Amino acid sequence: MKTENKNEERDRKQKNIDSELENSEVKENGEENKRREHGEILNEQLEEGKAVFGNSPGSIALCSFTAGLEIGFSFLLMCSVFSFFTGKLAEDTIFKLLTFVYPAGFIFVILGRSLLFTEQTSLLSLPVLNRKQSVTSLLKLWSLVIFGNLAGGCLMAALLIWIGPALGLFDLLAVEKIASHVISFSPQVILISAILAGWLMGLLSWLLASATDTVSRILLIIIITGIMAFTSLHHSIVGNVEVFAGLLSSPKITISDYLIFESVALLGNAIGGVVFVALLKYRAFVYNVD
Structure with a gap:
């Protein structure tokens, strides 16, 4: 009897939550520049997350693979900047300068609507928190996105460590140093470090939902990813390109180094996006629902 009452109470609560979310629609008729409410952003993020779940596996895999390729342009610029300033500036200063080129790949991926695991982590968790998708379906979708991102990144890394030196943009020492x-x-x-990076990327997804124009979105991407670069926070997908390129080009980077880094970084990014953005933002809304 107690179990039935608990289930009825839970279902009633869920109906109230869904009703509140349906009422939190984006304002129209000239009100798009008005400050977005918490419920409006949450509803938009939830609908976007559900839309991704509705895409075919082939589409998801291709969009994820594309994101892995595109994020590699950040690595291309980082290696080029590192090689250009080597011998002219101290190495620690050069690493800080990479902050200015690190956001490039993220801008391409996010504005181009490709699927990047760290941006999608919190977004895809919301339908599960809202009881519209199961944890199993979430893990399957995450796995597909991660596989696509890593495959695209590895291919891009292999390409860049050949074309970079061939064009005289950078040498393999820069690749080794960065890795x-x-x-x-x-x-x-x-x-x-990866938890903090995942938190920032989840926050970026949330903030982009409140941005009203492309310039604002680009500035948000630059700010968030610039913080990650300047503080050397670990991002699993960019890091995949960095470390895999080092693995291919330097004997100092081993397969064990790559596997340990990638597994830990993926775990940390997932925790950061789910716990500190999706869960907290969702629960903050739910607590206001009777």
Whole structure:
């Protein structure tokens, strides 16, 4: 009897939540520049997440693979900048300068509507929190997105370590230096760093929903990803390109280094996006529903 009452109460609560979300639609008739309410942003994020679940596996895989390729342009610029300033500036200064080119790939991916795991982490969790999708379906979708991102990134890494030196843009020492910098921390440090990066990427997805024009969206991407670059927070998809390129081009980077980094970074990014953005933002809305 108690179980039935709990289930009835849970269903009633869910109906109230869904009703509130349906009422939180984007304002029209000239009100698009008005400040967006929490419920409006949550409803938009929820609908976008549900739309991704509705796409075919082939479409999801291709969009994810494309994102993995496109994010590689950040790595291309990073290696080029690193090589250009090597011998002219101190190495730690050069790493800080990479902040200015790091956002490029993210701009291409996000504005181009490709599927990047860290941007989609919190977004795809919302339909599960709203009881419209199961945890199993979420894990399957995450797996597909991650596989596409990693495959595209690995292919781009292999291409860049050939074309970069061939064009005289950078040498393989720059690739080794960047990869070594990424994996130079303990797994515990990489995990916490990746959680913070996942938090920022989930927050970026949330903030972009409140942006009203392309310029604002680009500035938000630059700010969030610039923070990640300047503070050396670990991003699993960019890091995949960085470390895999190092693995292919330098004996100092081992397969063990790559696998440990990638698994820890993916876990941290997922925790950051789900717990600190999706769960907290969703629960903040739910607490206002009777």
